[in-house]
Amino acid sequence: MKKLENKVAIVTGAGRGIGREIALLLAREGAKVVVNDLGGGADGKGNNAKVADEVVQEIRETGGTAAANYDSVAEFENASNIVQTALNEFGRLDIVVNNAGILRDRMVFKMSEEEWDSVIAVHLKGSFNMTRVAAPIFKEQKGGRFINFTSTSGLIGNVGQANYAAAKLGIAGLTKITALDMARYNVTANAVAPFAWSRLIGTIPTETDTEKERVEKLKQMSPAHIAPLVAFLSSDESADVSGQIFGVRGKEIMVFSQPRPVRSVYNSEGWSIDSISAIKGSLQSAFTPLEVSKDVFPYEPLV
Template sequence: MGMLEGTVALVTGAGRGVGRGIALEMARAGAAVVVNDLGVALKGDGADDASPAEQVVAEIRASGGRAVANHDSVADWDGGCAMVRQAIDAFGRIDAVVNNAGNLRDMLFHKMGPDDFDAVLGVHLRGSFNTSRAAAPIFKEQGSGAFVHMTSTSGLIGNLGQANYSAAKLGVVGLSKSIAIDMQRFGVRSNAVAPFAWTRMVSSIPNETPEQQKRVAGLKKLVAEKIAPFVVALCSDAGKAVTGQIFGVRNNEIYLFSQPRPIRTAHTAEGWTAEAIADRVFDQFANDFYPLHKSGDVFTWDPV
């Protein structure tokens, strides 16, 4: 008996990379899987390959598991609802939603247009809402269910040229926490995971300067399949008490991230004026200001 025996999971963006690894591992753990993938280009527009979802389904079935392919878009409300309905129609229930689908349209903020911003938020943030909201009434009625949303250190810490992606991924954290709070009473949990992995998503990183080449060389050591066991554990009965948290998985390392809390306060009985704030508060807080770190400035050691 696997940890997910008798359960049904929807995994979005599961045709390649991290999503593929999760779908395969969930099937090995006994879950029936709806394998969602559009089969589009990295930017999320235009056809790339319509077969990744079917290929993953074929792998699962060849190993004796159960799976169906889905090609709906998470960015579309009807598409998100259709994925959940397909799980019910094909397997009779749904127990877990893994929001992994993503796209990239990297560029410096002062060059970014509204279409590039909206396209990335549409997949990552609205997409996570669409599929989660579609499953929420079912989870509520059955008194159980697990949401796992993929965030990123680009949102948690920061990265160059990713204002759209960073905003979406930090928004996913807020969405996950709100779901956890709102649905705790129904036995439903929601968590966010920042995956470190060399996939098609990160393979678009520039690789021209020596600094960029060093960064890419480090990223290539990050194995996409390493994310999957943690997601399986979160979605299993063993993870029932875990909700509202932010995790990271980097090869054999697992992180629990902090969440924003006040670290310094300033008070005056007379109330603040702008001049008093400028004179007293900024200097008082300065030692605790966060520098403009990028993700690579924080995770400086080689993955293990």
């Protein structure tokens, strides 16, 4: 029996890249899939219904079951429409994969309010919107799966992505609290940080030889590598896995640490600028270096 037989899944941003591969694999594992994608560009602009329709057709041609939805997750009322599509077409909902995303990269001292708001709206608010609408259904049926997408841009850091990093680290927090709030109802929530070539990563500048070499390495990491972990987290096999942050880098799967105290100091008389300055060195040994993702993952991906 297929691992997701009789399950119904929503995959947002499922028209291309990682979302498409997830939708295809969930369908192959027996899930009925709502393919959500408004068909916009990497910056979120534009609308092309064919993007979702083509994935639906591909699923159907291989014997699967799917329906398209073209709403943007950035608006709360649209989340209701997306969930209602699943209920209208397939009668239930078991899995929500919050994958939709856009990029508006800019150095923080140049970033506009619109560039900030649009990225936060799609990634962070969009993930909340879908979670908020689906959670009562999962609560009532005492079961469900949320798989959210975070990024090393937020978990570690990347230059010029204040909006994206803030959204993605916010999604890590949303995932944790969703896992806590929904645990008593047999609902899990986990986050995945993907390393894979996609149209979003395709916006990386390639002006120098170093940049070109980096992009060529990224192109080796297929979006298809991400889908099996998402399928596992969607299945009954993962009932005891919740509140975790995973990474997929080629054929490597990792679990990320989450913030915990690593060093502390105590002063019975309280603290002043001078007394903190005096013990600064004992804390500095535990400071996290100011790094970007490629500093933490300098080795070649296992593809």
